[in-house]
Amino acid sequence: MNRKLTDLPSRERTVAMPHVRFFTETIEAGGISPLSFFEAGAFIDESQRFYWENASKTMTLVGIGHALTLTDEPGKDRYDTIEANWKHYCDALIKEEKDMDPVLFGGFSFDEKRSSTPSEWENFPNALFAVPTFQLKIENGQTLVAINFISDESETAIQFEALRKQRDQLIHMAQVQESISAEKPAILAMQELRKDHYLEAVKQITEKIQTGEAEKVVIARKLAIQFEQSVRPASVLQSIANEQRDSYNFGLENGSQFFFGATPERLIEIKDGQAFSACVAGSIKRGTSAEQDQQFGDELLGDKKNREEHQYVVEMITGVFDSLCASYTAATRPKLLKVRDIQHLHTPVQGKLGAESSIFQFVKSLHPTPALGGVPAPVAMELIRQEEDLDRGYYAAPIGWTDASGNGEFAVAIRSALLETDNAWLYAGGGIVADSDPIEEYEETWVKFRPMLRALGGSLNG
The missing domain is CATH 3.60.120.10 (Anthranilate synthase)
Incomplete structure (x- = not known):
């Protein structure tokens, strides 16, 4: 059953950042290929996706869209900056026990003292991390899909309901579309x-x-x-x-x-x-x-x-x-x-x-x-x-x-x-x-x- 985001208990409204709330909601999604979910994400947000599969093949993550983006800040340590900002938002997290934790995914450049000469890496700053709007996780034989939503508005029910419809569309597309082709490019x-x-x-x-x-x-x-x-x-x-x-x-x-x-x-x-x-x-x-x-x-x-x-x-x-x-x-x-x-x-x-x-x-x-x-x-x-x-x-x-x-x-x-x-x-x-x-x-x-x-x-x- 979907909970109402505008009718939260007072104890849930009291967070470290009173003007920002971080909502997450998880559902079980049955059998979905993670690559099919990734590909379906192209119809929602083709330019902001991630994919992760660990070496033991026991856990897979897919992210579609950005609910939150964190990057480095000039003059500040990039690792400390990302960590501090992530903790800041985690203090605003509102979730139920059944909901999986939101994931922050991304990377750092090899050298933060990179040459100022233009290179092929124009879209990747010295640090780039994101919380996905739609997060798939497959682990221990269970497939979960979450919505992550961050807002400083008091009324969020309409926006969240729209995200639920997009989530359901993503799941449906991932379940019915043809397998991803592994044909090599020419x-x-x-x-x-x-x-x-x-x-x-x-x-x-x-x-x-x-x-x-x-x-x-x-x-x-x-x-x-x-x-x-x-x-x-x-x-x-x-x-x-x-x-x-x-x-x-x-x-x-x-x-x-x-x-x-x-x-x-x-x-x-x-x-x-x-x-x-x-x-x-x-x-x-x-x-x-x-x-x-x-x-x-x-x-x-x-x-x-x-x-x-x-x-x-x-x-x-x-x-x-x-x-x-x-x-x-x-x-x-x-x-x-x-x-x-x-x-x-x-x-x-x-x-x-x-x-x-x-x-x-x-x-x-x-x-x-x-x-x-x-x-x-x-x-x-x-x-x-x-x-x-x-x-x-x-x-x-x-x-x-x-x-x-x-x-x-x-x-x-x-x-x-x-x-x-x-x-x-x-x-x-x-x-x-x-x-x-x-x-x-x-x-x-x-x-x-x-x-x-x-x-x-x-x-x-x-």
Whole structure:
């Protein structure tokens, strides 16, 4: 039964922000494909959608429209700003016990000191988070759809009733429309951007590491693809869902641009007072047979360069857990994390959340990990700005969600691409150390390009 939003008990009217109220209402929706719900959202609000599926495939989130948008503020710490504003609105939340928590979904740019030179990332500021107007969640075999509505008006019943009609329309469309096509788009042209600059940057960074300026620096590069026609975000999400089954599959849309990917790397998860992270660094390709695959894996486990890279990440992440957790544990040696195109060294870390800790404090402390920035982090970031000369945008940056109870999960947005109508940009990088070879590093980036390249209809064989 729908409750009346203009006839709330007095105890519910008393909130931290007397002029703003944050309503949410949840219903069960039966069997709905999350991608069909995402695609149906194009008829409600095509330019403001998100998609999230965790690596274990136990939970999926889809958001349509923006009930609330939060971005960074000039001169203020972006992590603290988003957290403070989110808490501000959570204090105004009015919900019943059966209603699921509203979700705040979004991401940060890799570097807040981005070049002012125009780049392809024009729609993505240094922080972009949103509470969806329509929120789908599939977990434990249950499909729930919520309406989130924030208003400073005293009379909201008419507006909310209109949202209920849109919600019902979304559910109906998601249930009856045809399956999302995973047909790959036709590529008109693919271009390596500034290959020579990348090779020279790796050379310069290697020399600086050899002279002691840093221990490790991650250098990235990008590809540009042009298609014969516009590519729909739902289609590429369907492709990565089919192909990258052991990864976090995500998509964040803002206007005409859609950032998406399939990353194996969790940055932080908070669940019921427990914090979880994963040290992922060091990689090698998959084999063409089980025997060759194991051979490559053993080679990775025994490789000095990759083990050193991995240890940098372990030391950094366990240091953060030591400062933000009441207690924590970490595996003593890495294992192999195998996804479709690549295998990584992987060490899980788990801790009991400290009394004053939060998911945004973890994100702030963990980003960038040595796997995406370098060691020591401040020096590595300066060298990246000097030598890489690339606006990474949200590539290699934190992307994920949190809810009104403080639970949530962020991944590191690698194996990713930015899509805009009939164009896409792909990003990949690798850790440079004292004995790095530019050509070998260049070849490794192709392995990392492969997941998004395949999803967009390309291949490594032309």
